[in-house]
Amino acid sequence: MIKISDIKICVIGLGYVGLPLARLFSTKYPTVGYDIDSRRVESLMQGHDNTLEVEDGLLQEALRKHAFRCTASLDDIKDCNVYIVAVPTPVDDNNRPDLAPLLGASETVGKVIGKGDIVIYESTVYPGVTEEECLPVVERVSGLKLNTDFYAGYSPERINPGDKQHRVETIKKVTSGSTPEAADLVDALYNSVLLNGTHKAPSIKVAEASKIIENSQRDVNIAFVNELAKIFNAMGIDTQDVLDAAASKWNFIKMKPGLVGGHCISVDPYYLIQKSQLYGVLPRVMSNARRLNNSMGAYVANQTIKQMNLKGVPVKDARILILGFAFKENCPDTRNTKVVDIYHTLREYTPNITIYDPWVESGKWKVESGKLPEGSYDAAILAVAHDCFRDLDLRALVPEPGVIYDVKGVLPRNIIDARL
Secondary structure, X not given: OOOHHHOOEEEEOOOOOHHHHHHHHHOXXXXXEEOOOHHHHHHHHOOOOOOOXXXXXXXXXXXXXXXXXXXXXXXXXXXXXXXXXXXXXXXXXXXXXXXXXXXXXXXXXXXXXXXXXXXXXXXXXXXXXXXXXXXXXXXXXXXXXXXXXXXXXXXXXXXXXXXXXXXXXXXXXXXXXXXXXXXXXXXXXXXXXXXXXXXXXXXXXHHHHHHHHHHHHHHHHHHHHHHHHHHHHHHOXXXXXXXXXHOOOOOOOOOXXXXXXXXXXXXXXXXHHHHHHHOOOOOHHHHHHHHHHHOHHHHHHHHHHHHHHHOOOOOOXXXXXXXXXXXXXXXXXXXXXXXXXXXXXXXXOOOOEEEEOOOXXXXXXXXXXXXXXXXXXXXXXXXXXXXHHHHOXXXXXOOOOOEEEEOOOOOOHHHOOEEO
């Protein structure tokens, strides 16, 4: 097995997870980033990350000072000896796990891995994927044998897009390996660049399971609060007031209702849901949480329509403004955004819908990202709590009796008609 002093790293997949990790490792080890998207590679080599996860200054410093480089060529990564896979693990249209990117990355590893090398997976998966799905592909393509010719590890990502506090270098990471020696090497590697250290799991499957329940737990908790919001809204009680009162107890876990999008919480539970059924266990809590959270976009739209009807604002052909399209605040990430569901529900009543989000690339889907279109609206929905939206004079944009609906609970109460 390789020594930590001889390590040369290749990170496969330069998205929200892979790029920050590669940049961090490049401060201590020779590091190459690999991605099949040549346009992404070209942009990164020019010193710009359009996901905004790595500041241009840090990326440019890595390129200049630490000799970090990105490539779309296999020839450039053949001399590495640690391969870290950080590709997406999406679901298909039927919410079934799609392992194609992960298996494709495993084929890439198989083409370049050598004797004594190690491959580490970071992608979120159900327990067993690394050892039962990915590593056999590496063995088949490379002709090498696991734990004899090469070794493996798993260290699940904990990237939170747009979060400037919990960065990869400051979080604690779970590590694991295919042998005790491999586990020690993986743990030492990550410990050498992390400020808050690691937790070494006893097996790869335990590490895989720990990651997937992190997001499933949040999904279930948010679903509970979303259900409460539906109940209290029907009763005419302000949900935020209820949560504030309950939070005065020392052990109450305060969470807010909202739209659950993104690539983690709205996707990862499906991996465990599917796998658990193969073992004869029907995961009712997780399945119901997914269904409830997936319903919230339509619920917000229908609650807005209800408020318009109560105030005598005609819904048919109304001009409606949706503020925000990203799946979370102060971030350009639109993966699995549930704002789409708000739009489609409202579109049944009116074609005059404007989606405005200055964080999102102009022209993407139906989003306006430059200057807010002029004119007045019959209703506005604050769907994403970007800081820039707090300075808008919404009552000037939506004069009475127009409706303002606050999904995020951040607007002054005196200007809104309802909130989630």
